[in-house]
Ligand code: AHM
């Protein structure tokens with residue numbers, strides 16, 4: 001029987017580009033390169049499930065090469081591919097302390113922040129993990145050349161930034177200024193979900209042809225949910241308001257649909273993805289567990305901000321619980337942590353009211 005003709009992710013990206021006649025194609029090129037990296041990681045993750053050996057680095061594979069840990073493999077795959085793609089000027093990764101420069105001569109106009117393999121505690125136990133990415137235009141991009149100039153000219157008061165190395169400052173930008181963000185979830189199937197600010201689209205990898213096909217067009221998160229996702233083992237470290245909110249969700253009140261069901265995998269991408277599709281609220285609030293993480297566990301640039309962009313595009317919200325929208329936070333450090341409360345709009349509004357309560 002003939003396969004139904006699906007819309008490939010490349011076709012979708014080309015269609016997006018066509019809607020913007022001023023587009024240069026750089027963002028499309030960048031996304032396409034990232035997708036190749038994602039397919040490479042997906043293949044390796046699937047192998048790990050079968051072989052059950054890849055968690056231990058220091059081993060050698062059948063070719064006598066040293067086997068990398070999966071998170072190290074994912075980091076290197078993205079870093080090496082993107083360093084020579086020609087569309088970005090600098091990167092940051094959860095796996096590396098400092099900025100990651102691109103190869104000399106390949107500097108482009110975007111920046112890339114990524115978590116190569118999120119959900120590290122699940123990597124070795126065959127539970128869903130994912131890659132998260134966030135793309136900004138470089139701050140030092142001085143825009144289009146003035147009339148009559150080509151981008152290679154240097155005019156008075158205007159200098160093309162493309163071709164120059166990017167800096168930490170280029171990466172330290174608010175979520176609100178993202179041009180694209182997304183994640184790849186390595187689950188029962190591999191899915192790519194992303195936004196360029198014009199809705200959220202999901203694609204499922206057909207491994208038999210190695211192509212992502214549109215499976216979830218224009219994703220909208222249900223406005224109200226019946227699921228909450230939080231590590232309740234941290235209950236004793238939360239403040240009073242947070243405890244009251246979770247107690248509230250667990251109370252029996254048929255009219256308002258409580259108690260909510262609890263769903264927590266411990267892999268942000270997987271917990272977020274489920275809530276995006278079914279509706280739900282995910283919380284990793286601030287707690288007093290460890291003095292070095294007073295502001296929660298999750299990272300702003302490559303965990304909270306990209307998922308906030310996606311959830312807002314899908315009709316939901318993302319907040320810190322202390323009066324700030326995740327998208328508005330101006331970062332001052334690459335690996336800055338933030339409290340993250342994200343998901344269905346009604347639930348976010350309710351959580352916000354509980355958490356702001358002063359008594
Ligand atoms: P990681 O980046 O080291 O994988 O940590 C982030 C993960 C998230 O995927 C997940 O939401 C959270 O940490 C789980 O933390 P906990 O085990 O404290 O519940």
Ligand code: MG
Pocket residue numbers: 094115117118119303
């Ligand atoms: Mg992570």
